[in-house]
Amino acid sequence: MNEVNSDLGVGLLGMGVVGTAVAATLIGRAEEFAKHTGKNLKLHKVVVRDLDRQREIELPEDTLSNDVDAVLENSDIEIVVEVMGGLDPAGQYIRRALAAGKHVVTANKELIAKEGPDLFEIARKNGSSLHFEASVAGAIPAIHPQLRDLRANKIKSITGIINGTTNYILTNMVQKGMAFDNVLSEAQSLGYAESDPTSDVEGYDAAYKIAILASLAFDQRVSPDDVITEGISKIEPKDLEYAAELGYAVKLLAIAEQKEDGCLVRVHPTLLPEQTPLAKIDGVQNAIQILGDLSGPLTFQGAGAGGSATASAVISDVLEVARALAIGNAPLWDSGIQGEGDILTLESLETRYYLRLLVSDRTGVLARVADVFGEKNVSIAAVYQKEIHAQEDVAELVIMTHKASEASLNEAIEMLSQIPDVHAVNNRIRVED
Amino acid sequence: MNEVNSDLGVGLLGMGVVGTAVAATLIGRAEEFAKHTGKNLKLHKVVVRDLDRQREIELPEDTLSNDVDAVLENSDIEIVVEVMGGLDPAGQYIRRALAAGKHVVTANKELIAKEGPDLFEIARKNGSSLHFEASVAGAIPAIHPQLRDLRANKIKSITGIINGTTNYILTNMVQKGMAFDNVLSEAQSLGYAESDPTSDVEGYDAAYKIAILASLAFDQRVSPDDVITEGISKIEPKDLEYAAELGYAVKLLAIAEQKEDGCLVRVHPTLLPEQTPLAKIDGVQNAIQILGDLSGPLTFQGAGAGGSATASAVISDVLEVARALAIGNAPLWDSGIQGEGDILTLESLETRYYLRLLVSDRTGVLARVADVFGEKNVSIAAVYQKEIHAQEDVAELVIMTHKASEASLNEAIEMLSQIPDVHAVNNRIRVED
Numbered sequence: 129m130n131e132v133n134s135d136l137g138v139g140l141l142g143m144g145v146v147g148t149a150v151a152a153t154l155i156g157r158a159e160e161f162a163k164h165t166g167k168n169l170k171l172h173k174v175v176v177r178d179l180d181r182q183r184e185i186e187l188p189e190d191t192l193s194n195d196v197d198a199v200l201e202n203s204d205i206e207i208v209v210e211v212m213g214g215l216d217p218a219g220q221y222i223r224r225a226l227a228a229g230k231h232v233v234t235a236n237k238e239l240i241a242k243e244g245p246d247l248f249e250i251a252r253k254n255g256s257s258l259h260f261e262a263s264v265a266g267a268i269p270a271i272h273p274q275l276r277d278l279r280a281n282k283i284k285s286i287t288g289i290i291n292g293t294t295n296y297i298l299t300n301m302v303q304k305g306m307a308f309d310n311v312l313s314e315a316q317s318l319g320y321a322e323s324d325p326t327s328d329v330e331g332y333d334a335a336y337k338i339a340i341l342a343s344l345a346f347d348q349r350v351s352p353d354d355v356i357t358e359g360i361s362k363i364e365p366k367d368l369e370y371a372a373e374l375g376y377a378v379k380l381l382a383i384a385e386q387k388e389d390g391c392l393v394r395v396h397p398t399l400l401p402e403q404t405p406l407a408k409i410d411g412v413q414n415a416i417q418i419l420g421d422l423s424g425p426l427t428f429q430g431a432g433a434g435g436s437a438t439a440s441a442v443i444s445d446v447l448e449v450a451r452a453l454a455i456g457n458a459p460l461w462d463s464g465i466q467g468e469g470d471i472l473t474l475e476s477l478e479t480r481y482y483l484r485l486l487v488s489d490r491t492g493v494l495a496r497v498a499d500v501f502g503e504k505n506v507s508i509a510a511v512y513q514k515e516i517h518a519q520e521d522v523a524e525l526v527i528m529t530h531k532a533s534e535a536s537l538n539e540a541i542e543m544l545s546q547i548p549d550v551h552a553v554n555n556r557i558r559v560e561d
Numbered sequence: 562m563n564e565v566n567s568d569l570g571v572g573l574l575g576m577g578v579v580g581t582a583v584a585a586t587l588i589g590r591a592e593e594f595a596k597h598t599g600k601n602l603k604l605h606k607v608v609v610r611d612l613d614r615q616r617e618i619e620l621p622e623d624t625l626s627n628d629v630d631a632v633l634e635n636s637d638i639e640i641v642v643e644v645m646g647g648l649d650p651a652g653q654y655i656r657r658a659l660a661a662g663k664h665v666v667t668a669n670k671e672l673i674a675k676e677g678p679d680l681f682e683i684a685r686k687n688g689s690s691l692h693f694e695a696s697v698a699g700a701i702p703a704i705h706p707q708l709r710d711l712r713a714n715k716i717k718s719i720t721g722i723i724n725g726t727t728n729y730i731l732t733n734m735v736q737k738g739m740a741f742d743n744v745l746s747e748a749q750s751l752g753y754a755e756s757d758p759t760s761d762v763e764g765y766d767a768a769y770k771i772a773i774l775a776s777l778a779f780d781q782r783v784s785p786d787d788v789i790t791e792g793i794s795k796i797e798p799k800d801l802e803y804a805a806e807l808g809y810a811v812k813l814l815a816i817a818e819q820k821e822d823g824c825l826v827r828v829h830p831t832l833l834p835e836q837t838p839l840a841k842i843d844g845v846q847n848a849i850q851i852l853g854d855l856s857g858p859l860t861f862q863g864a865g866a867g868g869s870a871t872a873s874a875v876i877s878d879v880l881e882v883a884r885a886l887a888i889g890n891a892p893l894w895d896s897g898i899q900g901e902g903d904i905l906t907l908e909s910l911e912t913r914y915y916l917r918l919l920v921s922d923r924t925g926v927l928a929r930v931a932d933v934f935g936e937k938n939v940s941i942a943a944v945y946q947k948e949i950h951a952q953e954d955v956a957e958l959v960i961m962t963h964k965a966s967e968a969s970l971n972e973a974i975e976m977l978s979q980i981p982d983v984h985a986v987n988n989r990i991r992v993e994d
Contacts, residue, residue, distance in 0.1 A: 149855070153713060153855065157713075161713075164712065164780075261710065266856075267711070267853065267855065267856030267857065267859060268859060269702060269705075269706050269710040269711075272702075272705065272709065272710050273702050276705065276877060276880075276881055277694065277702040277705050277874070277877050278700070278702075278873060278877060279597065279876075279877045279880045279881070280586060280590070280594075280872070280873050280875075280876035280877045280879075280880060281873055281877075347597075405862075420700065420873060421869075422582070422586065422700065422869040422870065422872055422873035422876075423699075423700030423863060423864070423869070423870055423873040424700065424863060424864045424867075424869070424870055425863060425864075426700060426701060426861070426862065426863035427860070427861070427862040427863065428859070428860070428861055428862075429838075429859065429860040429861075429862075430856060430857060430858060430859035430860065431856070431857045431858075434857075436854075436855040436856070436857070437855065437856055437857055439713070439855055440711060440713050440714055440853060440855035440856040441710070442713075443712075443713035443855075444709060444710050444711060444712045444713045444714075446713075447709075447712045447713060448709055448712070452890070455891060455893060456891070457885070457890040457891055457893075458888060458889070458890055460888060460890075
């Protein structure tokens with residue numbers, strides 16, 4: 129349909145799972161891509177650390193290099209694809225590429241979330257561009273809907289399950305009744321969790337992603353430091369069991385909301401009524417709900433990670449740049465990631481809470497606990513007393529509150545901890561309805 | 562963030578529910594849109610048939626006109642938004658606008674499905690462009706994901722609930738046990754169905770939409786005539802009840818599949834296992850599942866119609882055109898709607914079937930029926946005999962088949978109709994697993 133007018137050089141930085149899928153597809157589908165874009169996409173160089181490592185695919189001779197200058201100093205390469213991950217040296221390489229007028233496609237959520245504004249500024253100054261659809265939720269369109277398809281809307285909120293590892297762990301803790309540590313080990317051996325799982329399980333990975341989504345949605349800079357972040361490592365099988373008895377699933381939710389006086393962005397385990405769509409997202413699936421004032425609620429669901437799914441987003445970005453260049457367009461849009469606006473702290477949150485307390489199994493304790501909540505204006509919706517057979521003199525109280533402010537709840541927990549008969553507040557999980 | 566460099570005139574054709582929402586938003590959000598796009602979007606003219614009709618919003622003086630030339634011959638207007646619907650005169654107006662070098666944004670699925678290739682050709686020749694995200698599934702991104710976000714994929718199939726009226730009717734038939742005609746009347750009085758409901762209930766509306774989606778997915782022209790289309794008017798409450806007993810929901814599905822020897826595109830009532838995501842899409846909601854070879858299955862869900870939801874897509878297209886013009890880009894992409902490829906007929910379909918037969922309640926009839934299926938190589942998975950209390954000498958047989966070819970099934974039905982004890986094949990509904 130389009131005349132193929134010229135070659136367009138592509139350089140790839142990194143050849144892990146995603147890079148391998150990108151390289152294989154660019155090579156295998158070269159003819160179709162040329163027909164579609166009007167450019168012959170040529171994968172000139174792939175930069176890797178270790179030239180001797182066994183690779184899953186065979187590349188044309190002289191394509192592999194361990195010298196990043198083979199891409200960055202190569203005037204035949206107009207598009208640089210970065211799939212190494214991490215801040216350094218990926219950030220340094222992307223800066224050099226953008227400064228040299230090259231267009232960059234990246235899947236690097238940490239870098240975009242932390243240093244996006246600086247990178248976009250470099251691109252703007254140098255007539256280059258930076259594309260990052262792959263940085264959030266794999267193949268699920270998450271960036272472009274906000275930049276383009278839903279641009280007419282005021283976005284009120286974004287709620288998502290955007291970390292597959294934690295969702296896999298929570299799903300398996302429920303289904304197998306296993307403890308967090310055991311499921312994590314299993315996930316690691318299956319390749320669903322990294323050998324250092326901190327970024328996933330402590331919620332940092334989800335925080336990077338929701339920071340990016342919130343920046344776009346609210347047209348203001350939201351950095352990962354602005355995201356209230358709590359991981360899933362404290363969740364016990366008991367919490368999942370009690371939640372299920374009450375009709376809830378527990379999910380690591382990323383939530384960004386535009387409120388009257390600013391935006392509130394958070395990542396934390398959340399009790400969700402089990403009939404809600406997000407409660408049913410199991411295993412490594414991702415789902416994102418966007419609430420626009422014109423669109424109403426929209427849900428996007430699919431594989432949020434994996435080589436092919438991420439390559440789908442990476443290469444689609446490459447194709448869009450190629451198509452733009454072929455017809456003489458600048459492959460630019462606004463990042464929407466550097467505006468200013470107020471960001472709220474957790475103290476402003478009003479929500480419902482699930483609490484699990486270990487108390488002495490003695491008359492009057494429940495009344496004392498209830499008093500504390502009353503004093504702090506936290507209204508209790510229900511209390512369930514759970515027997516603990518191993519220790520006969522203690523009992524577990526599961527408390528569901530009505531909507532209360534986080535500040536009041538924290539004060540109540542502080543007061544509870546001073547009651548001798550309250551041995552521990554074993555968990556506090558927020559509830560979304 | 563962007564300097565506002567100049568005015569950009571917009572003309573609106575039609576001011577029904579969608580047009581009203583478009584006009585209200587363009588006027589009410591002018592400042593933000595200018596900041597985002599770098600163009601002052603000015604709604605110069607709104608063309609309506611009846612100038613005297615009461616309008617829900619007040620427009621600036623001299624904006625309303627009943628003369629289409631006020632838009633088409635107006636050199637200040639660079640973007641024309643068409644939300645009249647129907648082939649004529651909308652098609653004529655869009656042709657004139659494109660020929661005059663104006664960019665056109667439309668929500669007109671019938672026109673794009675039937676005459677898209679011709680319109681895109683006119684745009685190409687005249688340096689204009691045609692944008693149609695709003696033509697399918699309201700605010701849900703349905704067009705752009707295929708043109709851009711998933712472009713790297715080979716799309717294997719698209720399956721959707723893309724007509725809100727029929728989904729509303731089926732949902733209410735189930736929930737209230739009411740007959741089709743009664744629910745339709747109710748839907749009409751509530752504004753969920755048109756006074757002439759033919760296009761919705763006979764599946765034509767869904768056929769236009771899946772023709773557009775299939776054209777994009779498979780990069781070949783699929784016209785509405787290529788879509789095998791069957792509506793929901795023959796579905797009886799009994800079918801829904803029996804399906805539910807067997808664990809299925811009945812939905813009007815639009816399905817486009819790329820097979821080895823061509824693509825098969827169809828719209829028909831379908832039994833879906835009730836635990837599948839699409840089976841749970843109730844009321845006027847829409848959902849689209851796209852299966853890409855890299856992305857895996859993706860699901861998009863939301864409001865598929867309505868003034869605001871459609872305006873969300875229309876205005877987002879307008880903003881993208883404005884942004885492109887502001888930075889000197891051509892707001893063009895490939896429509897992907899004019900390639901060539903083979904299109905399969907229903908005879909090539911292999912699927913499972915639900916059949917409901919009215920038979921004499923007499924020994925040997927079931928054996929005779931089973932013989933016919935055996936002879937035609939249609940394997941029966943289960944037979945359920947349902948008593949009919951009103952007529953004691955007849956019984957109803959509900960038959961679920963294994964996978965069979967549509968051709969064999971049709972032959973079996975033809976043979977059954979010649980058995981005196983088979984009084985009627987009251988329904989035949991395809992099953993997707």
